[in-house]
Amino acid sequence: MTELFRLPATALLDGYRARSLSPVEVTRACLDRIAAIDPVLNAFCLVDGEAALEAARLSEARWQAGTPCGPLDGVPASVKDLFLTRGWPTMKGSKTVPRAQDMAVDAPPVARLREAGAVLLGKTTTTEFGHKGVSDNPLTGITRNPWNTAMTTGGSSCGAGAAAAAAMGPLHLGSDGGGSIRIPASYCGIFGIKPGYGRVPAAPQGFAGSLPGAGPLTRTVRDAALMLQVIAGDDSRDWMALPEPGLDLLSGLDAGVAGQRIAFARTISGAPVEAEVAAAVAAAAQKFAELGAIVEEIELDLPGGADTYYAILSVTLASAIAPMTAAQRELVDPGLLIIADDGARLSGLDYARALHVARGELGARMRALHEKHSLLLLPSMPGTAFPVGLDFPGDTGGEWRADWTPFTFPFNLTAQPAASIPCGLSGSGLPIGLQIVGPQRAEAAVLAAARAYEASRDWHLPAFDGF
Helix, strand or coil, rough: CCCCHCCCHHHHHHHHHHHCCCHHHHHCCCHHHHHHHHHHHHHHHEEHHHHHHHHHHHHHHHHHHHHCCCCCCCEEEEEECCCEEEEEECCCCCCCCCCCCCCCCHHHHHHHHHHHHCCCEECCCHHHHHCCCCCCECCEECCECEEEEEEECCCCCCHHHHHHCCCCCCCEEECCCCCCCCCHHHHHHEEECCCCCCCCCCCCCCCCCCCCCCEEEEEHHHHHHHHHHHHCCCCCCCCCCCCCCCCCCCCCCCCCCCCCEEEEEEEEECCCCCHHHHHHHHHHHHHHHHHHHEEEEECCCCHHHHHHHHHHHHHHHHHHHHCCHHHHHHCHHHHHHHHHHHHHCCCCCHHHHHHHHHHHHHHHHHHHHHCCEEEEEECCCCCCEEEECCCCCCCCCCCCCCCCCCCHHHHHCCCCCEEEEEEEEECCCEEEEEEEECCCCCCCHHHHHHHHHHHHHCCCCCCCCCC
16 A cells, blocks of 8 residues: 555645544644655755644544635645744844744645645755755755756756655645746656746735746646646736736646647757757657657757856846845855845846846747747756755856756746656666657646657656665
8 A cells, every 4th residue: 555645735635524534633644754764855944843734634624524724634744944923933044044034824825725725744855945956054964866866856846856756745835936946847747837927926026026936746647637726816916927826737637748739859950968868858859749749859949048047037136135244254055145146236227138028039939939830849057956055066066057957947047838747767766758849838748748749658756765
């Protein structure tokens, strides 16, 4: 029998309805799993077992009375430590954030999870202020990849990626401002989707504006669709949220891809790709053709994308660092300071050109692509996970590179939904991710394509029982 902590959310809900599973027993199994293996992985920066079990007991009483409060009632979930969460501090992976803080409100996606009945287990690790795509921060240290603990999980939703892959509960809330859901999804062999801008409300908005999107990291596509449908609920605190009540991401999930014209790009703007990754992604594209799609290989060029993204990111981080004292700056991740200092030197004119002109040109290119192709397939990452302690592959210290994730940040600039799904393993046993990108507001199409691919493959996560 499958251990309770490994069951997807959909199976848990079926069990609760049939009264064959107990939210209390499931929550206790997830907490025991965390206690057993998180000392090795360091995915959680906060676990509140008492609160989780109390929420599970209330859920169990509702199920026994036949009155579940929402579509996730009794399902364990975690929250990335960038989201405000009632009753818990939000430290953002930084020693500069005071633990004594206002803990009275939930960020919009956390509020939607709680309203839907999810059992919140705790908070997962992030890089400091979510600024980089690996898995360490000055406050809680290194988060490790369950496939190989010497390797990074990717980031900045590093704890969420590790927790999902190692079956520490079914649902994990992450955020993605340049790849922070899709990088750990690729490196950890799980599914993750960054929704398009505005799909999931954000509050407070922060300095990153329209780059980030909150979304799920899960072990199945159906769980992600269910979770995204919940957290996409409207919230008046975000004036840019898409006012689409009753969003349905589940009824068409098994529609398949037959007849769709889908683009396949081996790279963007000639960025190099490791041979094993290239082969696995090409094989995945061929699988879409076997599923009935019309797959057309294209050359995809998005000129200036890296410079545009770095300009916006650096000014964003400069704004976050500006109020800090000299003593606080001493506590900050050195890489973050490098980016922030670059942003502080950028002129307002150059920033405006990046934010409005260059970004607009990239968005127009992608709009044109989707006039011909419903979806775009390409690698999630150009390589597999690399050793922990590095800020990017080949890092030797004292510099910063923003171009090592060439396939993720473009779709933050263009505000499109994009997902990463496992499509194979390298010779060293590390996961490889396929990225599926859709036009704006097409989360349902991305999820349906991911589900079609998932259903076509025999994909097994490792047991991690060696911990």
